[in-house]
Amino acid sequence: MATAVVHYSAAAVSDRGRKRPSNEDSFGYSIEHGVYLVCDGMGGAAAGEIASSLAVDEVMRLLTARPEGVPLSDLIEQAISAANDVIYSRSQVNPRLSGMGTTLVALVVEERRVCVVNVGDSRCYRLRDEHLEQISQDHSLVEEQVRIGRMTPAEALRSPLRNVITRALGTQSRVTPDIFQLEAEPGDMFLLCSDGLTRELPNQKLESLLSEGLPNLTPLVNLCTRLVEAANRAGGADNITCLLVRAAG
Secondary structure, three states: OOOOEEEEEEEEEOOOOOOOOOOOOOEEEOOOOEEEEEEEEOOOOOOHHHHHHHHHHHHHHHHHHHOOOHHHHHHHHHHHHHHHHHHHHHHHHHHHHHOOOOEEEEEEOOOOOEEEEEEOOOOOEEEEEOEEEEEOOOOOOHHHHHHHHOOOOOHHHOOOOOOEOOOOOOOOOOOOOOEEEEOOOOOEEEEEEEEHOOOOHHHHHHHHHHHHHHOOOHHHHHHHHHHHHHHHHHOOOOOOEEEEEEEOO
């Protein structure tokens, strides 16, 4: 039986939200090279914007090169390490940028093979058959408490510590990403997003909004816009970035 060939399309929308004076999120993607990523920067002044932009530039540069013979997981770890080095080094030589960092979530595809990479609390979801599943795992204080059974998901949503992340690019000299490997099927849709989306919209709402676009294959940029608008209506307390990737046969 022949294996279905998978083709990908993508679109992204980023918005500063209703409360923040600037947008410290960054994103990048290359359909040709199968690389898609979203970063959410943090730091005083414009440091967060600088950190997220540096991460996107470095990861895109290294993963779109993709030399032959190097395992994909090794390439991803090298790209994350290089991005971390660039941000950390810049913060060490410029006191104004001290402590800057960024989250990162990325999707890297080779035919049907998919690698999801994350550092921090930006997320990757997969919508399959109108069911939304979170693939990445947040590196945040409350989510780690939930995973070990010390806090319920409902308590995590109300916790005053929900903004505390336990891992980020650039804040330490080294960082370890999580890498999840799976297979794509025609019809799958992947959502990469910053926490400005997920703090405003519960998973059920995300699932509903994305599923509405399936029957008539709503253009991905329109779906991204709907998600951003819904997050802004719900409060828009942070920058909001959505990147959608659709797999088709």
